[in-house]
Amino acid sequence: MESIKDKVAIIGMGCTKFGERWDAGLDDLAIEAAYEAYEDAGIGPNDIQACWYGSVTQPMVGIGCTHLAGPLKLHGIPMTRVENWCTTGHEALRNACFGVACGMYDMVLALGVEKLKDTGFPGLGAGRGMSPVLEARRTAPGSFGMIATRYFYAYGLSPQEGKRVIGKIAVKNHHNGTLNPKAQFGITIADWMKKRVASAEKKGKPIPTWKDEWDFLHDDRANPMIAWPLRLFDCSPITDGAAAVLLVAEEIAHNFTGSPIHIIGSGQASDYALHDRKDLTSIGAARLAGQSAYEMAGVKPDQIQLAEVHDCFTIAEIVAIEDLGFFKPGEGHRMAEEGVTALNGSRPINSSGGLKSKGHPVGASGVGQSVEIWKQMRGEAGERQVPGDLSLALTHNVGATGQTCVVHIYERRA
Amino acid sequence: MESIKDKVAIIGMGCTKFGERWDAGLDDLAIEAAYEAYEDAGIGPNDIQACWYGSVTQPMVGIGCTHLAGPLKLHGIPMTRVENWCTTGHEALRNACFGVACGMYDMVLALGVEKLKDTGFPGLGAGRGMSPVLEARRTAPGSFGMIATRYFYAYGLSPQEGKRVIGKIAVKNHHNGTLNPKAQFGITIADWMKKRVASAEKKGKPIPTWKDEWDFLHDDRANPMIAWPLRLFDCSPITDGAAAVLLVAEEIAHNFTGSPIHIIGSGQASDYALHDRKDLTSIGAARLAGQSAYEMAGVKPDQIQLAEVHDCFTIAEIVAIEDLGFFKPGEGHRMAEEGVTALNGSRPINSSGGLKSKGHPVGASGVGQSVEIWKQMRGEAGERQVPGDLSLALTHNVGATGQTCVVHIYERRA
Numbered sequence: 142m143e144s145i146k147d148k149v150a151i152i153g154m155g156c157t158k159f160g161e162r163w164d165a166g167l168d169d170l171a172i173e174a175a176y177e178a179y180e181d182a183g184i185g186p187n188d189i190q191a192c193w194y195g196s197v198t199q200p201m202v203g204i205g206c207t208h209l210a211g212p213l214k215l216h217g218i219p220m221t222r223v224e225n226w227c228t229t230g231h232e233a234l235r236n237a238c239f240g241v242a243c244g245m246y247d248m249v250l251a252l253g254v255e256k257l258k259d260t261g262f263p264g265l266g267a268g269r270g271m272s273p274v275l276e277a278r279r280t281a282p283g284s285f286g287m288i289a290t291r292y293f294y295a296y297g298l299s300p301q302e303g304k305r306v307i308g309k310i311a312v313k314n315h316h317n318g319t320l321n322p323k324a325q326f327g328i329t330i331a332d333w334m335k336k337r338v339a340s341a342e343k344k345g346k347p348i349p350t351w352k353d354e355w356d357f358l359h360d361d362r363a364n365p366m367i368a369w370p371l372r373l374f375d376c377s378p379i380t381d382g383a384a385a386v387l388l389v390a391e392e393i394a395h396n397f398t399g400s401p402i403h404i405i406g407s408g409q410a411s412d413y414a415l416h417d418r419k420d421l422t423s424i425g426a427a428r429l430a431g432q433s434a435y436e437m438a439g440v441k442p443d444q445i446q447l448a449e450v451h452d453c454f455t456i457a458e459i460v461a462i463e464d465l466g467f468f469k470p471g472e473g474h475r476m477a478e479e480g481v482t483a484l485n486g487s488r489p490i491n492s493s494g495g496l497k498s499k500g501h502p503v504g505a506s507g508v509g510q511s512v513e514i515w516k517q518m519r520g521e522a523g524e525r526q527v528p529g530d531l532s533l534a535l536t537h538n539v540g541a542t543g544q545t546c547v548v549h550i551y552e553r554r555a
Numbered sequence: 556m557e558s559i560k561d562k563v564a565i566i567g568m569g570c571t572k573f574g575e576r577w578d579a580g581l582d583d584l585a586i587e588a589a590y591e592a593y594e595d596a597g598i599g600p601n602d603i604q605a606c607w608y609g610s611v612t613q614p615m616v617g618i619g620c621t622h623l624a625g626p627l628k629l630h631g632i633p634m635t636r637v638e639n640w641c642t643t644g645h646e647a648l649r650n651a652c653f654g655v656a657c658g659m660y661d662m663v664l665a666l667g668v669e670k671l672k673d674t675g676f677p678g679l680g681a682g683r684g685m686s687p688v689l690e691a692r693r694t695a696p697g698s699f700g701m702i703a704t705r706y707f708y709a710y711g712l713s714p715q716e717g718k719r720v721i722g723k724i725a726v727k728n729h730h731n732g733t734l735n736p737k738a739q740f741g742i743t744i745a746d747w748m749k750k751r752v753a754s755a756e757k758k759g760k761p762i763p764t765w766k767d768e769w770d771f772l773h774d775d776r777a778n779p780m781i782a783w784p785l786r787l788f789d790c791s792p793i794t795d796g797a798a799a800v801l802l803v804a805e806e807i808a809h810n811f812t813g814s815p816i817h818i819i820g821s822g823q824a825s826d827y828a829l830h831d832r833k834d835l836t837s838i839g840a841a842r843l844a845g846q847s848a849y850e851m852a853g854v855k856p857d858q859i860q861l862a863e864v865h866d867c868f869t870i871a872e873i874v875a876i877e878d879l880g881f882f883k884p885g886e887g888h889r890m891a892e893e894g895v896t897a898l899n900g901s902r903p904i905n906s907s908g909g910l911k912s913k914g915h916p917v918g919a920s921g922v923g924q925s926v927e928i929w930k931q932m933r934g935e936a937g938e939r940q941v942p943g944d945l946s947l948a949l950t951h952n953v954g955a956t957g958q959t960c961v962v963h964i965y966e967r968r969a
Contacts, residue, residue, distance in 0.1 A: 143658025191823075200611075206639050207825040207958040217843055219823035220959065221646050224636045225620050232635050236650050243656035244557025245821075407659075409605075409633035411621040429631055544621040545634065 144437045145242035150394035150401040151551075153182025153387040156512040159500030160325040162381035167204060167256040168212035174383035174505075175213055175252060182387045182397050186214040190246040194222050195233030195253040196504040198260070209254070226540035227453065228409075229253065230384070230507025231547035235407055237388050247390045253505035254383040282376055282454065284415050284542040286368035289456035291421040293370070296471040303370055306474040307455035308358045311374045311497060313483055314452060318494025320484075320525035321513075325380050325500030330354045337363065375455040380500030384508035386515075402518055406440070406535075406550030408433025415542045422471075424543035427464035431537070434548040435466075438533075442466030445550070446531050447517055448488075449510035451539040452495040458482075461537050462490055465548070489527050492517060507538035507547065518553040530555075558851045559656035564808035564815040565965075567596025567801040570926040573914030574739040576795035581618060581670040582626035588797035588919075589627055589666060596801050596811050600628040603801075604660040608636050609647030609667040610918040623668070641867065642823075642954035643667065644798065644921025645961035649821055651802050661804045667919035668797040696790055696868065698829050698956040700782035703870035705835035707784070710885040717784055720888040721869035722772045725788045725911060727897055728866060732908025734898075734939035735927075739794050739914030744768045751777065789869040794914030798922035800929075816932055820854070820949075820964030822847025829956045836885075838957035841878035845951070848962040849880075852947075856880030859964070860945050861931055862902075863924035865953040866909040872896075875951050876904055879962070903941050906931060921952035921961065932967040944969075 155177025157170050165173070179185055192215055194206050206222035209215070223232040230253035237251035293303035311330060318324035319332075328336075334357040341348050351357040358364050364372040394401035410429035412418065418425065435441065442465060450465070452458035459473040467488055468476050476482055482490040493499045493513035496506055514534045516522040534551045569591025571584050579587070593599055606629055608620050620636035623629070637646040644667035651665035707717035725744060732738035733746075742750070748771040755762050765771040772778045778786040808815035824843035826832065832839065849855065856879055864879070866872035877887040881902055890896055896904040907913045907927035910920055928948045930936040948965045 145657050145659060148657070197614075200638065205955055205958060207955065208828070210825045210958075211827065211831070215825065216827060217824055217839075220639075220825040221650065221823070222638045223650075224614065224638055225634075236635065236637075236653065239650070239653035239657045239659065242658070243559050243562070243653045245559060245653065245656075409635070410631055411624040411629065411634040413625060413630060414622070417625070425631075541619055541621065544619060544624075 145238050145407060146405050146437055148242040148391050149238045149388055149404050150391050151386055151404065151515060152389050152394055152397040152401050153178045154385060154512045154515040155181060156323050156384040156509055157382050158323050159380050159382035159502060159509065161258055163258060165381065167199060167254060168209070170256060170381060170383035171209050171252060171254045172212055174385040175250060178385040178387050184387070184397065188248055189215060189218060189250050190248055191219040191240055192250045192252060193233040193237040193240070194220060195224065195229040195508065196222065196255055197224055197226060197229050198255060198257065198503065225545050227451065227503055228507060228538045228540035228545050228547045229504035230509065231536065231538040231549060234386055234508060234511060234549065235409060235547055238404055238407060241388050241390055247393060249388050251386040251388060251508060252383065253508035255502035255504045256381050257379050257502065258381050280368065281542065282368035282371050285454040285456055286371045287415065288421050288460065289370050292456060292460065295422045296474065298474065300370060304359070306459065306478060307375050308355065309477050310452065310455035310458045311358070312354060314491050314495040314497040317484055317492055317525055318498030320523065321494050321499060324494040324498050325378055326498045330358065330374065371454055371456070377453045377496040377501035380502040382500055382502035382505045382509065384505045384512050386508055386511055400519055400553065402515055403552045403554065404549055405552045406434035406438030408437070408548045409546065411545050412543055414544060422460065424460055424464050424539060424546060426543055426546040427461060427537060427539060427548070430546040430548040431465045434550050438550040440533055440550060444533050445535045447492065447514065447527055447534040448490055448537060449493060449495070449513050450490055450537040452491055452497045453501060453539070455497065457539065458490065458495065465535065465537055484525060484527065492522065492525050492527055507536065510536040510538060511549070514551050518551065559652050559821060560819050560851055562656040562805050563652045563802055563818050564805050565800055565818065565929060566803050566808055566811040566815050567592045568799060568926045568929045569595060570737050570798040570923055571796050572737050573794050573796035573916060573923065575672055577672060579795065581613060581668060582623070584670060584795060584797035585623050585666060585668045586626055588799040589664060592799040592801050598801070598811065602662055603629060603632060603664045604662055605633040605654055606664045606666060607647040607651040607654070608634060609638065609643040609922065610636065610669055611638055611640060611643050612669060612671065612917065639959050640954035641865065641917055642921060642952045642959050642961045643918035644923065645950065645952040645963060648800055648922060648925060648963065649823060649961055652818055652821060655802050655804055661807060663802050665800040665802060665922060666797065667922035669916035669918045670795050671793050671916065672795050694782065695956065696782035696785050699868040699870055700785045701829065702835050702874065703784050706870060706874065709836045710888065712888065714784060718773070720873065720892055721789050722769065723891050724866065724869035724872045725772070726768060728905050728909040728911040731898055731906055731939055732912030734937065735908050735913060738908040738912050739792055740912045744771065744788060785868055785870070791867045791910040791915035794916040796914055796916035796919045796923065798919045798926050800922055800925055814933055814967065816929055817966045817968065818963055819966045820848035820852030822851065822962045823960065825959050826957055828958060836874065838874055838878050838953060838960060840957055840960040841875060841951060841953060841962070844960040844962040845879045848964050852964040854947055854964060858947050859949045860947055861906060861928065861941055862904055862949040862951060863907060863909070863927050864904055864951040866905055866911045867915060867953070869911065871953065872904065872909065879949065879951055898939060898941065906936065906939050906941055921950065924950040924952060925963070928965050932965065
């Protein structure tokens with residue numbers, strides 16, 4: 142069967158600084174990301190023929206998709222909003238790929254934007270879940286807490302062991318984030334601890350006596366429980382941000398850059414809400430989406446050299462690297478502990494810092510993952526650059542508690 | 556340039572009864588529409604490879620896109636939500652076309668669903684407009700009221716003449732709606748008047764002395780002012796409903812039906828918010844979307860035999876038939892008055908009853924327009940069947956106050 146393979150290439154990307162962007166509104170974020178992508182590709186807004194825009198919350202606070210046509214100078218062209226909870230960014234990218242691959246457009250923009258701070262957005266917690274009947278009454282940390290508990294039980298990890306394993310993910314991703322100037326948290330957990338000590342000293346308060354970052358992570362006051370067994374440092378933050386991808390028809394890619402990246406695999410799948418699933422140690426939609434993407438790309442999991450996966454909670458990264466076939470079920474946690482997924486490991490995961498440390502501006506998070514792949518594959522990732530020639534990489538973007546997942550596979554050709 | 560032309564065909568459609576569906580929830584509506592489409596094409600949910608789902612409001616009340624995978628038995632396959640205010644339905648259809656045309660999928664479902672009654676939906680009025688700065692403070696009737704006032708002024712219609720012209724649209728579309736069993740209002744305005752008289756008699760209240768439907772429409776109590784010059788009967792209603800389209804790759808269409816309909820033109824465009832436009836007598840996005848669709852289809856406006864246009868307010872139908880090039884600017888109102896756009900006229904518009912009488916379940920409205928084209932082109936429109944062989948038809952779906960528009964052109968081949 143035909144697909145989008147060999148029809149679509151990426152020629153430029155842009156990404157705002159992620160974080161609490163009190164300095165920027167929705168328009169500012171969109172402009173910042175889109176214009177960085179334009180500059181990257183050496184084009185301008187007049188070259189864009191269509192735009193797919195991903196945002197989860199903006200229309201909920203009264204801002205329609207076409208509003209951005211103004212600040213982005215895109216009036217006249219088709220602008221389409223795509224939304225699918227936290228997979229929104231990769232839905233925008235995927236539908237933009239279809240628009241190019243079917244021959245309708247030669248150059249399009251896929252944009253993810255989310256402005257959560259000071260917009261009046263009412264939140265995505267309880268009452269706004271996936272199923273109006275059951276899941277609406279459970280928050281995201283509550284759902285992923287269930288996944289963690291079940292994972293620990295299934296693979297014989299004591300609560301203490303489980304806590305250490307997910308803590309490892311937090312420590313790794315915070316470390317990677319310090320090397321990423323766009324990350325929300327440019328600070329390691331050890332430094333966070335030192336900051337807390339310094340602050341206590343300055344205020345003349347009792348000085349905490351944490352031995353190291355592990356002691357800090359185990360302290361109920363430093364790292365409070367959110368939803369058992371997930372603590373504060375197991376959760377991704379509330380983030381403002383935007384990211385942009387410029388896609389063109391394969392045959393014109395080399396008019397713009399000597400080193401385009403090719404999207405050779407794209408998979409998406411949906412699944413039941415959490416309470417209707419047979420197994421909580423795996424996200425079925427991620428397995429299916431991965432299979433579709435691998436099949437289309439004609440590659441196997443062990444050929445993927447670098448991946449950005451959806452670590453909305455620390456446990457989600459462990460489940461993701463098993464769902465994607467990088468490691469066998471029940472082995473992900475051991476690989477994380479052994480440093481295999483670290484920046485200098487044999488299978489680096491979330492070199493950007495991930496959602497955990499780079500930030501999670503919902504509709505922009507997925508596009509932000511692609512930006513990291515783009516930087517890494519072109520050797521432009523600075524201090525966090527993964528060594529060696531990267532020819533195959535992957536992004537994994539999960540929505541809700543796994544009701545949807547999009548996987549993309551990227552190729553750089555010599 | 557390549558396009559989706561000759562790549563996509565429709566093999567089945569379904570539509571719920573539109574109206575105040577106190578009997579049905581979101582799931583019921585989706586099932587009703589999708590299963591009618593399945594039956595129409597002789598297929599089942601297992602044959603569907605991907606689904607594009609259009610809804611404006613459901614996620615605002617906490618119901619995610621993939622929730623519908625359950626009731627529709629579509630688990631596992633990609634389900635993507637598309638949203639663009641009132642063009643949402645045709646955005647779903649358009650993106651589904653891209654998914655088929657690029658070769659990713661052979662058979663897909665495009666679904667529009669909106670459940671507005673008893674869902675806790677907070678409304679789309681003031682405070683939820685298109686631009687957070689200005690347009691949010693104006694309601695939809697207020698915006699289309701400005702368009703009407705300006706149209707009357709530009710073409711020298713007195714307020715009395717203007718009122719008669721837009722009343723003509725209401726009378727025509729209510730008439731067409733009586734011939735459509737799926738319409739929300741299966742009643743002419745004359746009969747509505749008689750009902751009001753009968754009700755007054757029954758309750759022993761003073762009996763109104765309306766001479767005819769025109770007298771009724773001019774009565775401030777019978778037809779109260781909503782936003783000058785638009786009165787109650789100039790506005791489309793709040794509607795629950797769903798509609799579904801089954802799309803397949805062109806080459807397999809004849810495996811399912813002897814008379815598929817082909818989508819040969821698709822155009823979308825965005826525009827400034829109302830307060831930033833140079834001209835209020837025309838919707839620029841509709842002109843651009845129409846041009847793109849005509850160009851792709853290789854047809855001219857006068858070849859289109861039947862059209863469903865976005866009559867969210869009566870004035871919008873007059874502007875639409877000019878924007879689409881059916882009539883010159885300023886001539887639409889005269890054509891409406893002369894009956895050219897009536898069911899038995901030479902250019903029937905909104906044979907279904909339109910949004911005005913069939914109903915306006917926002918995200919489902921556009922897909923509902925396609926359902927009418929499907930029925931008419933296959934000679935299955937019953938009492939409202941337009942005579943003669945219909946080989947070319949069009950749908951026109953506007954979002955916000957014209958910030959976006961999608962136009963599709965359909966062909967039936969002998």
